[in-house]
Amino acid sequence: xxxxxxxxLLLASVFFQGVVEGxxxxxxxxxxxxxxxxxxxxxxxxxxxxxNRVRMFDADPEMIxxxxxxxxxxxxxxxxxxxxxxxxxxxxQQWVKTNVQPYxxxxxxxxxxMGNEVLSTANKLLIASLVPAMQTLHTALAAxxxxxxxxxxxxxxxxxxxxxxxxxxxxxxxxxxxxxxxPLLSFLRATNSPFMINPYPFFGYSAETLDYALFRPxxxxxxxxxxxxxxxxxxxQLDAVFSALKILGFTDVEIVIAETGWPSDGDEGQVGVDVxxxxxxxxxxREHVMSGVGTPLxxxxxxxxxxxALFNENLKPGPLCEKHFGLFQPDLTPVYDIGIMRPTxxxxxxxxxxxxxxxxxxxxxxxxxxxxALAG
Numbered sequence: 001x002x003x004x005x006x007x008x009l010l011l012a013s014v015f016f017q018g019v020v021e022g023x024x025x026x027x028x029x030x031x032x033x034x035x036x037x038x039x040x041x042x043x044x045x046x047x048x049x050x051x052n053r054v055r056m057f058d059a060d061p062e063m064i065x066x067x068x069x070x071x072x073x074x075x076x077x078x079x080x081x082x083x084x085x086x087x088x089x090x091x092x093q094q095w096v097k098t099n100v101q102p103y104x105x106x107x108x109x110x111x112x113x114m115g116n117e118v119l120s121t122a123n124k125l126l127i128a129s130l131v132p133a134m135q136t137l138h139t140a141l142a143a144x145x146x147x148x149x150x151x152x153x154x155x156x157x158x159x160x161x162x163x164x165x166x167x168x169x170x171x172x173x174x175x176x177x178x179x180x181x182x183p184l185l186s187f188l189r190a191t192n193s194p195f196m197i198n199p200y201p202f203f204g205y206s207a208e209t210l211d212y213a214l215f216r217p218x219x220x221x222x223x224x225x226x227x228x229x230x231x232x233x234x235x236x237q238l239d240a241v242f243s244a245l246k247i248l249g250f251t252d253v254e255i256v257i258a259e260t261g262w263p264s265d266g267d268e269g270q271v272g273v274d275v276x277x278x279x280x281x282x283x284x285x286r287e288h289v290m291s292g293v294g295t296p297l298x299x300x301x302x303x304x305x306x307x308x309a310l311f312n313e314n315l316k317p318g319p320l321c322e323k324h325f326g327l328f329q330p331d332l333t334p335v336y337d338i339g340i341m342r343p344t345x346x347x348x349x350x351x352x353x354x355x356x357x358x359x360x361x362x363x364x365x366x367x368x369x370x371x372x373a374l375a376g
Contacts, residue, residue: 024286024340025053025073025306026327027259028063032313034330038066041310044332046070049340055258055306057116059099068106075111075306078137083115083126086133092140101144112137113258114154117198119176127176130154131183138191153188155196155258161240166223167230167297170240171247185250194304195250197241198259201233201281207271209233214262214277215284228296234260234285235295242297255298260285261308264335266321273321279336282307282327286338 028041035041038060045051052072056063059076067074076099078086085091103109114134118126134152141147158164160181162173172181188195205213212218213233220229221236230236238255245251262281266273285305294301312326312335328334334341 023053023302023304024051024290025055025075025304026051026310027055027057027261027306027308029057029309029311029313029316030060030063031316032311032330033315035311035313036330036332038063040332042066042070042072045072048332048342050342051340053304053306054310055113059112061099061103064099064103064107064109067108068103071108073108073110075113076109077113078115078133080115080118080121080123080126083118083133084129086114087129087136089136089139092133092136093143096137096140096144096146100141100146100150104146104149109150111151111153111193112141113196114152116155117157117159118154119173119180120157120159127180131180131187134184134187138187147191151191151193153193153196153256154184155198157198158200158237158241161244164237164240166221166225167228167236167239168223168225168243170243172244177244177248182248185245185248185253188253189250194254194256195241195245196256196258197238199234199237199241199257200260201237202262204233204237205272210272210277214272214280215288216280223296226296230296232284232288234288238303239295239297242295255303257289257303257305259306259308261325263321263324264312264326265324267319270321275336278324279338283338286340 026045036044045054053075054067054072055075055077057077058079064074064076078095082095086095100109100112114130114137115126118130121127134154138147138152141150141152160172160176161170163169163171171177185195187193201213210216212221212231215232215234218231220231222229230239238257241255242251245253245255262278263273264275264278285307289303289305292300292302307327309325309327311328311330312324314323314330316322324335326335327338327340
C-alpha cells in the first residue's frame with residue numbers, strides 16, 4: 001500500500017514539475033539595423049514564448065521601459081568604459097537615479113552587470129576598478145532600498161581559467177585568483193549574488209568532438225582524478241569553473257550561465273555550423289539545464305541560463321557565424337524550434353483540458369488509496 005501511494009505521489013510531483021517554466025533567458029543584443037522596436041519584442045516574448053528572462057548589453061531606457069508590467073526578469077549592463085567612474089559613490093548614485101529608479105517596480109529589474117568579460121580585456125584600470133565599482137553600486141542601491149531586489153554581478157569568459165581539462169583541475173589564472181576573484185567572490189557571497197560565466201562549447205569543439213559538444217550520444221570523457229564520466233562539453237566547462245571556485249573556498253556561490261549558444265550559419269566548410277546543429281545544441285541545452293540532473297560535480301541542480309542570442313544581428317563584426325547566433329529573425333519568426341514557443345489558443349485549450357483530466361485522475365487515485373488505507 002505504501003509503495004502504491006508513493007508511486008502516485010511521484011506521478012503527481014512529475015506532473016506539477018512539468019507545468020512549471022524554467023529559468024531560461026535570452027541575451028537581447030542589438031548590433032543590427034533591422035530589429036523591431038523594443039515594445040514589440042517585449043510583447044512577443046511575453047505572449048508567444050516561454051522565455052521569462054532577458055539580459056541586455058547596456059541600460060537603454062526604451063528597452064527597459066518596454067518590459068514594464070510584463071513580469072519578465074530583466075538584467076542590464078554597465079558599459080566597460082563606465083566602470084572606473086562608478087567607483088565614486090556620487091556617480092553611482094546618479095547612475096541609479098537615472099537608469100534604475102524611474103523603471104522599478106514596473107519593470108522587473110533583477111540584476112545589474114558591471115561590464116562584460118572585464119578580466120579578458122587585460123585593461124589594468126578596468127580590472128582594478130571592477131570590484132570597487134560593484135561595491136559602490138551596491139551601496140547606491142542600498143541607499144534607495146533596492147539592494148534586495150536588484151543584485152550586482154559581472155560575467156566572465158572561460159579565459160579566466162588557466163586550466164580546465166580535466167574539469168577537476170580547473171583553476172583561475174594566477175594573479176587574478178587572489179587579487180581580483182577572491183574579493184569579487186566575497187562580495188557575491190555577502191550580497192547573495194551569482195557568479196556569472198559565459199561557457200561556449202562552440203568555441204571549443206572540433207569535428208571529432210561535435211557529438212560531445214551538441215549533447216549527442218557519445219562514449220564520454222573520463223576525468224581520471226574523480227572517475228566521473230562527462231557526456232557533454234558544457235558540463236565539463238561548468239565543472240572546471242566549480243573546481244576553480246573550490247580552490248578559493250566559494251562552492252556555495254551560485255553559478256549562472258550568462259551566455260551560451262550556437263550559430264545557425266557560418267563560413268563555407270565549417271563543420272557543425274548549420275540550422276540543425278544550432279537547434280540541437282540550444283534545444284538539448286534547454287532540456288539539460290532545466291532537468292535538475294546537474295553536472296558530475298554539481299548534481300541535482302538546475303542552472304539559470306541565458307541563450308545567446310535573441311536575434312540574428314546583421315551588423316556584428318567578425319566571421320559570418322557571429323551574425324547568426326539568433327533564435328529569431330528580425331521579423332520575429334523562429335530560425336528553428338527549441339520548444340520555447342507558446343501554443344496557439346486552440347492548442348493551449350486542448351493541452352489545458354488534457355492536463356485537467358490527468359490531474360483529476362491523480363486526485364481520484366490519491367483519494368482511493370487514502371480510503372483503502374483508512375479502511376484497512
